[in-house]
Amino acid sequence: MKQFTPFITATAVVLSATALYSNAENKNPLNHDLWKLRYKVDTQSVFHNRAAINTQNLTNLVAGVTTPDKVAEVKNPTPVFSTTPSNDIGDLDGPNGEIWHYTGDLVYLEIPPHDNVMFTDRILQEYTFTIYNPEMKVVGIIKDKMDYQEDEERTVTCEVTPVITRNFFNTDDDIEIMIALGVNRIGGGNNYRTLVYPLNGEKNDEGYNKPIATYPDFVADVVEGPSTDGSDNFFITFMEDVFDADNNSEELGFWDTLLAQKVEMTVYGKALDDKGPRKIYNTTLPLIQFPGDQQDVPAMMSMRHGDDVVFCFSQYAEPFYNRYDNPLSEDMTMREGNSLVIKLYKATEKSFDLFSTTTIPISLDPMPDASGNPTCLFSYYSVGNLRYTGDILFDLPGVEADKPDFIITRGNYQISTDDTINSYFTYKNDGTLKNTIFLYSEGTREMGNLDGFEPQQLFVSQDSYGYLYNFVDLYSAKTVSQIEADYYYDDDSDTELLTSNVARTPSGDSYQYVFELRYPMVDDDENDILRFMYINKDGSFDHMENVNMGKGVAYAQSFLSTDALAPHAYALADSPVFMMLVKRGLAGSSIIEELMVAEAMSEENPSGKTLLQLGPNDNGALASIVPEFANGDESGSLWIYYYDSDKRLYTLDVYALPLDKDSGAGAEGVVADQPTFYVNGTAIEAEGEIRIFTTDGKLVASGKGSVEFASLESGIYILNVNGKAYKVIK
Numbered sequence: 124m125k126q127f128t129p130f131i132t133a134t135a136v137v138l139s140a141t142a143l144y145s146n147a148e149n150k151n152p153l154n155h156d157l158w159k160l161r162y163k164v165d166t167q168s169v170f171h172n173r174a175a176i177n178t179q180n181l182t183n184l185v186a187g188v189t190t191p192d193k194v195a196e197v198k199n200p201t202p203v204f205s206t207t208p209s210n211d212i213g214d215l216d217g218p219n220g221e222i223w224h225y226t227g228d229l230v231y232l233e234i235p236p237h238d239n240v241m242f243t244d245r246i247l248q249e250y251t252f253t254i255y256n257p258e259m260k261v262v263g264i265i266k267d268k269m270d271y272q273e274d275e276e277r278t279v280t281c282e283v284t285p286v287i288t289r290n291f292f293n294t295d296d297d298i299e300i301m302i303a304l305g306v307n308r309i310g311g312g313n314n315y316r317t318l319v320y321p322l323n324g325e326k327n328d329e330g331y332n333k334p335i336a337t338y339p340d341f342v343a344d345v346v347e348g349p350s351t352d353g354s355d356n357f358f359i360t361f362m363e364d365v366f367d368a369d370n371n372s373e374e375l376g377f378w379d380t381l382l383a384q385k386v387e388m389t390v391y392g393k394a395l396d397d398k399g400p401r402k403i404y405n406t407t408l409p410l411i412q413f414p415g416d417q418q419d420v421p422a423m424m425s426m427r428h429g430d431d432v433v434f435c436f437s438q439y440a441e442p443f444y445n446r447y448d449n450p451l452s453e454d455m456t457m458r459e460g461n462s463l464v465i466k467l468y469k470a471t472e473k474s475f476d477l478f479s480t481t482t483i484p485i486s487l488d489p490m491p492d493a494s495g496n497p498t499c500l501f502s503y504y505s506v507g508n509l510r511y512t513g514d515i516l517f518d519l520p521g522v523e524a525d526k527p528d529f530i531i532t533r534g535n536y537q538i539s540t541d542d543t544i545n546s547y548f549t550y551k552n553d554g555t556l557k558n559t560i561f562l563y564s565e566g567t568r569e570m571g572n573l574d575g576f577e578p579q580q581l582f583v584s585q586d587s588y589g590y591l592y593n594f595v596d597l598y599s600a601k602t603v604s605q606i607e608a609d610y611y612y613d614d615d616s617d618t619e620l621l622t623s624n625v626a627r628t629p630s631g632d633s634y635q636y637v638f639e640l641r642y643p644m645v646d647d648d649e650n651d652i653l654r655f656m657y658i659n660k661d662g663s664f665d666h667m668e669n670v671n672m673g674k675g676v677a678y679a680q681s682f683l684s685t686d687a688l689a690p691h692a693y694a695l696a697d698s699p700v701f702m703m704l705v706k707r708g709l710a711g712s713s714i715i716e717e718l719m720v721a722e723a724m725s726e727e728n729p730s731g732k733t734l735l736q737l738g739p740n741d742n743g744a745l746a747s748i749v750p751e752f753a754n755g756d757e758s759g760s761l762w763i764y765y766y767d768s769d770k771r772l773y774t775l776d777v778y779a780l781p782l783d784k785d786s787g788a789g790a791e792g793v794v795a796d797q798p799t800f801y802v803n804g805t806a807i808e809a810e811g812e813i814r815i816f817t818t819d820g821k822l823v824a825s826g827k828g829s830v831e832f833a834s835l836e837s838g839i840y841i842l843n844v845n846g847k848a849y850k851v852i853k
Contacts, residue, residue, distance in 0.1 A: 160362060160421055161303065162284055162342040169682045170704040170748055178568060178624050199735055203760075203779050204259045208742065208772035212764060214749075216286040216345070217257065218355065222751065224255040225283050226773070247278035249331075254287075254300065254322060259777065261841060263322035265300050267331045272306075275314060280305035284317065286345045290354040291393045292336050292400060298322040303341045315363070317341050330817070336399060339363060343388065346425035348432040351472055358432055358470050359400070360390045360423060365407065377448045384410045388423055390434065392472060404434070404468070404475040411442040414463060415505035415534065416543070425470075426512040434468040434475075435515060437506050440482070455500075457487050462554075463504040465529060467515075478525050482554045488535055488546075490563075499535040508532035509547055509580070510569060510597075516549070519598055526552035530560065530597065547582075549600060558600035561593065570594065570627050571685025573634055579603065583623060592621065594636070604662045606636070612656070612664035619656065626683040633660050637688055639681050643672070651676035652724075653703060668699050668723040671731035677714050678706040686752045692759070693750075694734050694783045698722045702750065707738075716745050718763065720782060734782045735761075742774035743767030753780060806831050807842065814843040 206212065211227030228251045234244040249268040256262045269278060284301035292299050299319055306314045319336040327333055340363030348356040368375060368383035375383065387407045391400035414420050414437045424435045440462045447454035467479040485504045489497035506514050506529050514530035522528055529550050534543040544565070549558040561582040570579040577596035584591050590608040595601065611618045620641035627634045636658045644652040651672045657665040672679055681703045686692060693700040705717045720735040722728060737745065746766035753759040759780030766773050807813055808829045815824040815832065817840060824830050 160343055162286065162345055169750065170680060199737065200778055200782055202776040204777040206775040208767065208770065208774050210771055212773040212775055213283065213285060215283065218287060218289060221257045223257060223287055224259065225252050227252045227283065229281060244277065247281060250281050252283055252300065263298065265320045265332050274308050275306045276309050277307045278304060279307055279313065284342045288355065288357050291357045291359065292319050293394050294396065297324065301342060315341050344423060344425045346427060346432055349430050357393055358390060358425060360388055360425065362386060362388050367407065377450065378446050381411055382409055386410060390470065390475065403470065406436065408438055409442065411444065412439045414438055415503045415508060417443065420505040420508050424507050424512050428517050432470040434470060435465065437463060437465045440464050457501045461485050465506055479552060481529060481552050483531060483550050488533065490535055498537050498539065500538050501536040503534040503536065505532050506530065528552065528557060560597065560600045561595055568623060573627065573629055573685065576634065581625065604660060606658060606662050621656065624681060624683050626685055626688055628685060628688040635659055635665055637683060639683060643676065643679065649674050653679050653681065655701065670701050670721050670723050672703065672705055672719060675708045676705055677708050680704050687750065691781055692752050693720050694722065694781045696722050696783065698725045700734065715739055718745055718748055735778065737763060740765065746773065809844045811844065816841040816843065
């Protein structure tokens with residue numbers, strides 16, 4: 124599971140009562156939103172996801188700005204697959220590491236403004252999710268209607284839990300799909316639940332799919348263990364809020380109410396019989412003992428380590444705060460003598476065994492300013508806040524088996540800015556400090572892994588001269604390179620501002636850092652040139668690559684990663700190729716957003732070469748861009764999502780990588796052939812047999828050569844042409 128690690132900046136200022144009031148509002152554990160900890164994957168647009176936002180915020184911080192700072196027509200390759208418009212679209216963790224996809228169509232009852240309601244109220248009536256396998260073939264459809272309880276009024280969230288299971292909720296081999304619902308309660312608050320559907324399961328008399336299980340909570344984590352008896356072996360953790368108090372809550376004081384607010388975590392193993400999944404572990408934890416700031420750090424993580432399935436639970440030994448009875452006063456103080464307790468368990472089909480307990484003392488780091496006044500009110504401690512499960516360090520030299528080291532984040536909260544500044548440490552399994560990785564980071568980015576080198580992290584800091592990029596090997600805590608953001612590389616040139624958008628790439632028996640430069644150049648023809656600087660491991664300048672983006676560029680951001688910089692990631696060209704998101708101003712129009720994939724300028728192509736240029740089209744504006752690069756014998760693919768904001772509909776186009784691969788080869792698992800049918804007026808025409816089904820599987824029209832559809836009601840249908848399925852909307 125992918126996990127976001129937030130960075131937050133901070134500046135030392137004098138504390139104030141007003142700021143403390145703000146802190147009480149924002150940091151109070153009762154403001155905790157459990158929905159944020161639901162199971163999710165961070166595979167949305169590489170330009171719009173949390174890591175990209177983190178990078179852009181860091182770049183703005185270094186540049187001291189708060190706002191952002193074209194080419195001839197190109198013949199784009201043809202998508203190898205396109206979906207029809209839908210309300211929701213996304214990918215799923217499929218069996219055996221495969222990536223599956225889904226589209227969702229939601230039907231709402233729209234109630235115009237009425238009484239004291241000043242907006243059109245949209246009440247979800249039913250949902251339909253179409254599931255695609257890696258070949259983008261429709262393999263099944265889940266359709267159901269909302270069943271509102273007496274205390275519920277509208278659905279605020281209806282999502283597919285992004286993992287496909289099998290052999291978990293029962294013992295058959297059917298694929299299981301989980302739908303997570305968040306529903307407004309009348310009078311305030313939300314109810315959460317997860318419904319489980321077999322992909323080809325039973326339907327009721329109305330044609331809706333029957334769920335085989337309903338849980339009053341949602342999935343917080345999923346891990347798959349080694350296959351047993353040839354079947355899948357999932358472990359799934361459900362999480363829900365509970366209020367655990369012996370007395371009526373109206374009789375409780377604030378502090379007792381706080382202690383009673385808890386989160387229950389239950390780990391289930393796969394079903395071995397018709398009784399369903401087995402509850403193999405359960406724990407309940409007061410919110411006030413959650414690790415970190417009790418809001419943004421998971422209290423549990425699961426992972427594979429070799430053939431072992433490992434669960435990590437972390438919490439403060441005691442409530443983080445000293446007792447306080449008024450959240451709007453200055454009574455919130457950090458408890459002294461507390462500790463962070465990390466427990467590791469191994470899960471098997473028959474057991475859930477504790478094998479490691481680490482207790483790490485925690486203390487307040489006051490971070491005094493130049494006058495000696497403290498600027499930090501709380502110091503939060505957590506594991507998993509830097510690299511998620513990568514913070515659990517197994518199999519390092521000198522580390523005993525089953526006694527891993529841990530990367531611990533200490534987040535110093537400053538009430539003057541309502542921000543946190545982080546420091547990072549390695550602790551041994553016995554709770555003693557091993558290494559100080561980095562102190563007082565303004566922000567951080569993970570560097571891609573390279574064979575033969577340690578995992579590495581970029582930490583941003585500043586001194587009296589400006590911002591510094593510190594590249595630190597995580598295991599040894601050694602700073603490999605420290606590069607000034609305002610980089611002086613040539614005796615005859617001014618300094619260049621390096622953005623935090625940087626990746627490392629192999630170079631001989633070493634590696635280089637590739638930085639996007641903050642400010643493009645403009646050539647004699649008014650073309651905007653995005654520049655990339657290659658800097659050696661020792662911090663010395665190597666060379667520059669330039670990409671022609673055309674005219675009228677208001678802002679551009681490239682996607683840089685170790686995989687993206689690999690030769691032939693996007694194209695078979697010998698020149699480096701870069702992917703960029705470009706905001707372009709056109710004459711007589713507002714700024715539009717485009718995706719460009721282009722070769723760098725070279726002797727062979729002095730103006731560069733654009734391989735792909737996509738902007739708004741009939742399906743809407745660009746919404747999400749997800750590259751999947753080639754791996755071994757598998758080809759890559761580029762997933763482009765569009766969103767029509769007026770119709771609230773998504774569409775997906777898939778392009779094969781490399782883009783210039785001959786013969787229009789499709790990505791591995793993606794069908795390259797185009798639909799072999801045509802719409803002619805009110806008829807669908809194709810060579811061979813044509814059949815049209817409703818989403819609940821009823822055949823409503825069929826024929827050979829041509830089928831009329833004028834009499835069909837508006838809605839979603841599955842069109843089967845010569846054995847191939849397509850989803851269509853009338």
